[in-house]
Amino acid sequence: MSKFETFDFSQAIPIVAEDTEFFPLLTQEDEDNMANAEIPEALSILPLRNTVLFPGVVIPITVGRDKSIKLVKEAYKGSKTIGVVSQKDMTVEDPGFEELNKVGTVAHIIKVLQMPDGNTTVIIQGKQRFNLLEIVGTEPYLKARVEKFNEAKPKMTKHFKATISTLKEMALQIIQLSPNLPSEAGIAIKNIESPSFLINFISSNINVEMTKKQELLQIPKVENRAKLLLELLTTEIQMLELKHQIQNKVRVDLDKQQRDYFLNQQLKTIQEELGGNTPDLELEELKKRGKSKKWSLEVEKHFTKELEKLSRINPAAADYSVQLNYLELLLDLPWNDNNKR
Structure with a gap:
């Protein structure tokens, strides 16, 4: 055989x-x-x-x-x-x-x-x-x-x-x-x-x-x-x-993810050492403030969606601060407290 x-x-x-x-x-x-x-x-x-x-x-x-x-x-x-x-x-x-x-x-x-x-x-x-x-x-x-x-x-x-x-x-x-x-x-x-x-x-x-x-x-x-x-x-x-093209693309994507993760970890460490808020703490604070708001179900869904969007943005990117400012604006607006769910 x-x-x-x-x-x-x-x-x-x-x-x-x-x-x-x-x-x-x-x-x-x-x-x-x-x-x-x-x-x-x-x-x-x-x-x-x-x-x-x-x-x-x-x-x-x-x-x-x-x-x-x-x-x-x-x-x-x-x-x-x-x-x-x-x-x-x-x-x-x-x-x-x-x-x-x-x-x-x-x-x-x-x-x-x-x-x-x-x-x-x-x-x-x-x-x-x-x-x-x-x-x-x-x-x-x-x-x-x-x-x-x-x-x-x-x-x-x-x-x-x-x-x-x-x-x-x-x-x-x-x-x-x-x-x-x-x-x-x-x-x-x-x-x-x-x-x-x-x-x-x-x-x-x-x-x-x-x-x-x-x-x-x-x-x-x-x-x-x-x-x-x-x-x-x-x-x-x-x-x-x-096969080589696929392998190279996967390798490039993986390298970018690893690089972003490394930079994010460094950013968190620097922020903690400076006494500032890390992105995770910022998200938690925004979420906590959102729960205390007495707004309509529609507005709450919109806020949650925008908060999830912020969590997916690289904190080092310019879009992060724009999205953060928008969410803080939503929280600071004088919503009608009598408009309860």
């Missing part, structure tokens, strides 16, 4: 295994060699619940299903080659052909690690896409007949080059807007030479639904993949910018 949660740029950093250093950056030559390599007619299939593996990308996967653990351990002792396919529904415990997406990725097992908590984690690197044709075995784990995915090499037109450059800039912008992402992610993005791998790398790390990642995986034409990825990155940037 893949318990791997949201995979982000923080996972795509150098991974060191025994005697070999893996940095998830591919040259165009590396990618061509992977794409041209032959794949077996049948592969052992590792279903993934909540992630999609892209060619060239290195990710850790935690496996928990007995079938998956057995598959990983046996493959690691042998060819180290497996097929990785994401599930359509992550809640299905034992997926069959219908529950699996029909485009997956040939994966090379780099390392199998037994974690202190008892879980098994496997570090894998995607190699190339394949089409899932049919299941040919279910025990002790899934085995399927597969065929090579028909993928056309992109034409390096001016438009495509501009698209790739824009993708790189937008990915770097997302890293800047996301404080939790490490600087290594930006270094990796800047140093990717292969356009196809850049698309795969960003597709693996972008914060979108699984269905969108699967869609990116199975689009045959690289140019169309780049177009969809551009749309997804644009949406992600808009969301991040909106």
